[in-house]
Amino acid sequence: MKASQFLISTLKEAPADAEVVSHKLMMRAGMIKKLGAGIYNYMPMGLRVIRKVEAIVREEMNRAGAVELTMPVVQPAELWQETGRFDKMGPELLRIKDRHDRDYVVQPTSEEVVTDIARQEIKSYKQLPKNLYQIQTKFRDERRPRFGLMRGREFIMKDAYSFDRDQDAAKASYQVMAGAYRKIFDRFGLRYRAVAADSGAIGGDLSEEFQVIAATGEDAIVYCPGSEYAANMEKAEALAPAAPRAVAQAAMEKVATPGKSTCEDVAALLNVPLSTTVKSLVLSTDVLDEKGNVTKTQVWLLLLRGDHDMNEVKVGKLPGLADFRFATVPEIEAHFGCKPGYLGPIGLKQPLKIVADRDVAVMADWICGANEEDFHIRGVNWGRDLPEPDFVAALRNVVAGDASPDGKGVLAIERGIEVGHVFYLGTKYSKAMNATFLDVNGKPQFMEMGCYGIGITRLPAAAIEQNHDDKGIIWPDALAPFTVVLCPISPDRFADVKAAADTLYAELLAAGVDVILDDRNERPGAMFADWELIGVPHRVTIGDRALKEGVVEYQHRRDAEATKVPVAEIASLIRSKLQA
Structure with missing residues (x-):
């Protein structure tokens, strides 16, 4: 293919709506x-x-x-x-x-x-x-x-x-x-x-x-x-914790946390590790009749460590939670008497089902919402301050550093x-x-x-996304629109450049190489910028001065500098690189 026959429509700037x-x-x-x-x-x-x-x-x-x-x-x-x-x-x-x-x-x-x-x-x-x-x-x-x-x-x-x-x-x-x-x-x-x-x-x-x-x-x-x-x-x-639950050390205490509605903010205010806090996630499940009308709603409280995130797929596989949704604000207020941000399992207004993540189930002296705006409770312990959860399950996403399930190291x-x-x-x-x-x-x-x-x-x-730099795309050979581009410098002015480019082009085509010859007579800088943007992996530059030395310049898209190669050897070099 010759560039003059092809449709090349590069842009200097990306459209404003292009994000990645x-x-x-x-x-x-x-x-x-x-x-x-x-x-x-x-x-x-x-x-x-x-x-x-x-x-x-x-x-x-x-x-x-x-x-x-x-x-x-x-x-x-x-x-x-x-x-x-x-x-x-x-x-x-x-x-x-x-x-x-x-x-x-x-x-x-x-x-x-x-x-x-x-x-x-x-x-x-x-x-x-x-x-x-x-x-x-x-x-x-x-x-x-x-x-x-x-x-x-x-x-x-x-x-x-x-x-x-x-x-x-x-x-x-x-x-x-x-x-x-x-x-x-x-x-x-x-x-x-x-x-x-x-x-x-x-x-x-x-x-x-x-x-x-x-x-x-x-x-x-x-x-x-x-x-x-x-x-x-x-x-x-995420594997279950190996250690048993620690013994309670602290007394339960309600503390003021004005405007601190996230575990991160509460941990920072109280100067404690985020892992000592417990977040409350409120879900609901609806029972429908044959006509699709809701006949009963069950509200669930899921408890996860403050530095962990809920795994919705795992939660959806738990008994009774197959079609869960996040609870509405009225449902939350009816059961907790408080708006989201200060919720916890102590002092509920209406009963609900409590599910604790396996890590939370072995925690002692933890911090949770007090079901009162601008307040949390510290020093909370299972058995002493609230009943054991209705059941314990794997609720969370893994984090880097967790033990690998196969026992062969830690996860990344x-x-x-x-x-x-x-x-x-x-x-x-x-x-x-x-x-x-x-x-x-x-x-x-x-x-x-x-x-x-x-x-x-x-x-x-x-x-x-995997293969690019500040100049443009860097295609693997197998995916590149063209595998090789030939860039003659001023072929309209130098007959030897045009002849050498045409000869190499014909030789590579005959060898089955997916090659494009840039015969547009563009300035070298603009021509190189186009092909670096497009990402063709192999480039051969043919110039009058180099030809007088009997060489052309080869450069892979990832190479910082071009390499001089004798004219008689460039076709075999290209073939060997493509075979490799």
């Missing part, structure tokens, strides 16, 4: 152009990156035995009504009507459609296992789309779905996909972690997220530097961007849609399913 590095650089490099909120044109430079992502994914999925198909972006609502997701999914599911007033959805994912295909096509155990995948446009009506391709509304995703006879076969299919994903992300040339993830209502341990490591990532990744343990924050386990935390997920579904969709096959005994059985996704358009953004 990847959004700014993709806009400046002319890779994407905003069309609407969370909706982008993939410009030629950006599309080349996306196509390279797709090619690697497609190769490895095919190698793993998956079969490609394409399912419609617009899907009949009837299928989504079979599983109940048409009503349950919420406003992220874009619902539309056709001219006949029939309901449709714009797909955010395709479990329903692929299950419909399977129930029509798969009749016998002899046809299993099967893994069907697509690389297709999706749409999720995000409330607040932001960060460019990181959290857009329209995006491209690879979604795959496996179908098996039984759980053992489904687990085997899962492991095949988990291995294929590792090969895919290895080929991208990015630093990533595969971390255990929560399996939701399905249960079990067959769920992993693939996270690209980046300081700007939205997700917290928990890992043990001394072992293979890694999990996302939702899944990571880093940031990541989720770009892939493998997940065992079981019979959730096959039962809802009656997707059965005849087993070896001639009896119908529900198909066991798994699903496997990769964010095709999110991945380039994640790669940029």
Whole structure:
């Protein structure tokens, strides 16, 4: 490709609404152009990156035995009504009507459609296992789309779905996909972690997220530097304290804490460690009748150490808390007689259920709200000052320095961007849609399913968050829009420069190198700035003065300086670097 034939539309400044590095650089490099909120044109430079992502994914999925198909972006609502997701999914599911007033959805994912295909096509155990995948446009009506391709509304995703006879076969299919994903992300040339993830209502341990490591990532990744343990924050386990509860030493005392409504402020005022305070989180659960009317509300008080945060996924799995919500102010005032900020378990106005985190359950002489504005209570102890909690459970997120669950060290935390997920579904969709096959005994059985996704358009953004500097993007070879750029200096003035550039360009093309020749006759500074912004990893500069010495200049995007290379050796040098 020659630059004069291509569309290069770089910008010196990023648009004002671009917030994160990847959004700014993709806009400046002319890779994407905003069309609407969370909706982008993939410009030629950006599309080349996306196509390279797709090619690697497609190769490895095919190698793993998956079969490609394409399912419609617009899907009949009837299928989504079979599983109940048409009503349950919420406003992220874009619902539309056709001219006949029939309901449709714009797909955010395709479990329903692929299950419909399977129930029509798969009749016998002899046809299993099967893994069907697509690389297709999706749409999720995000409330607040932001960060460019990181959290857009329209995006491209690879979604795959496996179908098996039984759980053992489904687990085997899962492991095949988990291995294929590792090969895919290895080929991208990015630093990533595969971390255990929560399996939701399905249960079990067959769920992993693939996270690209980046300081700007939205997700917290928990890992043990001394072992293979890694999990996302939702899944990571905080071990129960090993030591028993200490003996009470202090008398219970109400203390004035005017205007201090957070544990941090109270600890600072009283000059005590934050870990001696206890925070009160008030939740409610509603019992509904057949018509959806609330017949009863249960209020819960969760107690966590002041320096810990609640893990909503863990809390949602506790008995009675599956569909919890945060309590309303009237509910709080009715049970505590006080507004939030000064709440505690002593002196309640109405009974409620108290759940203590395992760390709180072994605390002594702790501090909590007094259920009176501008006051807290210090020296609180279980058994002496209040009854033992209704039950004790793991409620909190882990923190750096916690013991690793595998006993091989302590936990560390880093940031990541989720770009892939493998997940065992079981019979959730096959039962809802009656997707059965005849087993070896001639009896119908529900198909066991798994699903496997990769964010095709999110991945380039994640790669940029991990690989950039103050000049622009630094692409890994596998993802770069062009792997090599040739930069002739003033080819319109120097015939030898033009001839050398054309010759090298033809030689690299013949060798299968993805090369672009910048024949725009730009000034060197502007030309170099463009390609450093775009992030092409290998650059060869061809100038008249260097040619007179029989050399050209090679520079990798990460190199501080260029290296002089004999003209006769530059093509083989490029090939060797790409092979490496």
